[in-house]
Amino acid sequence: MEKIKLTQEQANAIEYALNKTGDYKDDKDRLIRDISRDYVNFHNDLFSLNKIDIAVAAKALYAGYEVIPQYKVGDWITVFYENGNFKYTAKITSVESEFVRVDVNTSRNFPQYLNGYGIVRHATPEEIQQEKKRRFWNGIGRIEDEYKQNDLVEVDYQDYGIINGKTNSGTWMIYHINDDATVFCSSDEIRLIVKAEDRLDK
Structure with a gap:
């Protein structure tokens, strides 16, 4: 049982x-x-x-x-729905006796019941990181890891470079400013600092 x-x-x-x-x-x-x-x-x-x-x-x-897990405003949760076939991760904005509200802006932004429809649990660190990443790229109007020519990126712990293309294998060609050389990095090894169209030196 x-x-x-x-x-x-x-x-x-x-x-x-x-x-x-x-x-x-x-x-x-x-x-x-x-x-x-x-x-x-x-x-x-x-x-x-x-x-x-x-x-x-x-x-x-x-x-x-x-x-039933205790939730508070600011907690990240993952909600599974339609028999677990779909899920999303969001931050709690309010807590009431039997449900929470979250900060997602989708057709499913209705109260998430803690003991009823769907499955609600605290989000894992990996899920939180992925959702923050999704929101960042969505907020600037690009898909995830959509770097573009001449974007300024962070490379190698606070060193900087300029996106200069992409190889057939999917790695990025980056002009490394400090070393005055081209380096090759995956998307996980770089971080967008300034979009090409927003750079003031262009």
Whole structure:
């Protein structure tokens, strides 16, 4: 059976009940019975159990549970949709009780539910780096790694060069300013500093 998902508050309340209270310590059956009774009101550390569904509580106690990850504004998340066939990475702009909003500007810029439609998780460092790269190139009106003739680029840790063409193998020919020589670099070894059309020395 798949583990049920609980909020951090619900998980804390269950753990507190089973480990630190005299009434429910190591007694899952009694806790379930009281959750099912309308006249039982939980207080303080157990307050969140007042609104938990009895079926959810039973599955959590007897089949196990996972805690829904905690998100905050500024976190990067990756959202999978349409059975995992598509995904995007975005930054959270607001957090509400059951969903988050993100900073993507697509047809799917609607609330992302944390326990419902699609799959939401924290983005990996690689996904964040790739999304920042995509946004950079999109922001200047080019596709990713679209260097052009006479672009000023950073080469070899703060040395600079001018794009002077591309080889058949896909590496860039770059006039290395400090060495007054041509070097060959992959896209991963250079970084755009100034587009050719924006250079003031042209």
